[in-house]
Amino acid sequence: MTDLTSKCPKALLPVGNMPMIWYPVNMLERAGFEEAIVIVLQSTLNEIQKTLVDIHRVKMKLLFEPIPDNDLGTADSLRNLKGKIKTDVLVISCDLITDLSLHHIANVHRTYNASVTMLLSTVPQQYLDIAPPGVKSRKRSEKDFIGFDERGDRVLFMASEADLEDTVTFRKSVLKRHPFINIKSGLTDCHLYLMKKWVIDYLSTSQSLSSIKSELIPYLVKKQFSKPKKEMPNTNQSVISEDTKPDIFSFSSEDPLAQEVQEMSTWIDHQGDMEDCYHDNKIRCYAYVQDGGFCVRANTLSAYSESNKQIPKILQNIAPKLEITNIHPAATVKNKSQVGTECLVAEGTTLGEKSSVKRAIVGKHCKIGDKCKIANSVIMDYVNILDGCSVTGSIVGSNVHIHEKCEIKDCIVGAGQSLNAMGQFTNEAIVDIDKMMEI
Missing domain, CATH: 2.160.10.10 (Hexapeptide repeat proteins)
Known part of the structure; x- marks a missing residue:
């Protein structure tokens, strides 16, 4: 979208005569959030701060965290906030426009004690068919292939089309626990993630992960079915050559009291076997799929253009206090x-x-x-x-x-x-x- 953002920050592009970033901020206010951290480029800090605080008078407390204008990934930006994140964190992109009530995400996250819960949505057909304004270009496919369990909410597999080969391979251990895997390609990752605090702690030690969507989330999905490294050291291995990098499972350990409550509970997340709840997986990735309502990422020219055409229909619903x-x-x-x-x-x-x-x-x-x-x-x-x-x-x-x-x-x-x-x-x-x- 560089045709539009050369003189205007993406977060301030108007959608329905409101700056794009206003929509996720408004969603947080509707859900009762009292404070949010806004990550902005250093060069756009004053402009975005003035727009939200002075012009649109957002009541929620906003803490602006500027980052350098160089090409930092989303995970890199989140890593810089480790000292300011004290509990589970909700990460939202500035281009997400939805009428979703956030309690749906929170319910899934709490029910399954998930490590990460993401928002997915079906893409309306008009967003797929419409040609974007500007110079005609060949459409690039950006499909994600996402595998779900039989319930349809646990994410077992996640990969972009560009990363896939002709075949997809699953471990036997995964198929044994989840013989039914439903792989879908018509869903959009909305870049809304509810994460455990330990995920941020692990991210701060793993400098190689730069992107939340394309690196961190697929890595967590994959590690669900791995086993922790053995604590006993290899006596034949030199101490100098021993890998000292912290294992992700050392971060994902649960609170002892919560674990005891889980063991005493009769609730279980699956059927068909006598295994423990969650199959004793310490890392668990879930998703909430928004089928109805309005949910779009305005991150392409066609999506941005179509969102502006649709927004008059829903603006009153997502901002009932505004006189529109x-x-x-x-x-x-x-x-x-x-x-x-x-x-x-x-x-x-x-x-x-x-x-x-x-x-x-x-x-x-x-x-x-x-x-x-x-x-x-x-x-x-x-x-x-x-x-x-x-x-x-x-x-x-x-x-x-x-x-x-x-x-x-x-x-x-x-x-x-x-x-x-x-x-x-x-x-x-x-x-x-x-x-x-x-x-």
Whole structure:
């Protein structure tokens, strides 16, 4: 999404005229959280802090933790917080937009005393079919293959399509305990993880793990069925050559009292054998799959664009305390202009005569001239669109100036651009090349 983030931090990209990061923060507030740590790049700290605290007046206590602008992985960022994490931790990406109630995740986590519980969701078909605005490119498959037990909530296998070969191999010990494994490829990892405190402790000692999603979680899933290293040392091995790296199972030991309660309880998590609860696995990975409602990661152009189109339908549900109207009271809509019910027009915006806005989001302090057509598009703040223009299926960045009778279809217009009158643009990314980041 570098076409959009060259002049605006990803966390502040507008979705339904709210900054993207507001949605996970709002979800935490709805669930009753009183404090959260926000990891931000050093260069974006002031801007994000001002947006959340001063502009949107988030009531929850936010502790901002800046990290260097170099390429740190998500696990690297979490590792730096070890000293500030005192109990189980909930990790959420800034691009997650969902109407889910977090107690569903917490219930699974507590029921099975899970080491990690993740949120997965089915991907709506429109997000798969829609072509993103901008230059046409070949779709890259980013499927995850996730194996579940017969109940459908314990994760037994997890791998990305790129890491898989023609066959998948399972240990006999896994198949003996779980003869039924249901592997699904149509689920999205939502980057929401509820983790035990010991996972963070282990992460702090394992510098090789850089990514939560692609490295830490698959590693935990795999280690569920491994056995702890023997405590007795090998008498034939030199003390110098002995591996002193802490074993993950030395971190996952349970509280003695909790373990005694578990042994005395008659509750068991499986059927069909006489083995102990959880098959005596010390590491346990579970998932909650959100089948209904709204759950999307706005981490691609197509997902970001479609999320903006869908958000007017659910915004009132996820933010019941906000007074939300399709047309802000401080916006001006002149005679014979039409604004659809699935649109949002923000404060300070002016819509000229005989113009129409359908399935579109229009930001603050925009000026749209007479006889303009805006459809299936995202118009950010302080955009000037002069008379007779047509904008369809596009994303227009802030402070853009579009002159008379321009036709823009399926394009991305970067912040601060100026388009000449009578211009016709289709499937283009109109951005500052020197502001783009090479990958």
